[in-house]
Amino acid sequence: MKRIPLRRCLGCNESKPKNELMRIVRSPEGEISLDLTGKKSGRGAYVCRSRACFSKARKSRRADRCLEVAIPDAVYDLMEKQIAELENNEVEA
């Protein structure tokens, strides 16, 4: 059986399986992006796919500290969009 790696959410501080979290990644070149596949190389910060955790993480700027760089608003906006999409999918399903 394959073990799913756990990562800590910057919102609720709980450790969760990687595939339940969103990943912000800082590439070796220093570029910040949202990693939806979990396969981009670089240093990652993780947040649950939930609005509550996202809001907390954004407000506290913990991801900035975690990655030692300021996360651009565009990346946060993208995450917010992603969460909204997930919420819509849940409503439709």
Ligand SMILES: [Zn+2]
């Ligand atoms: Zn969380």
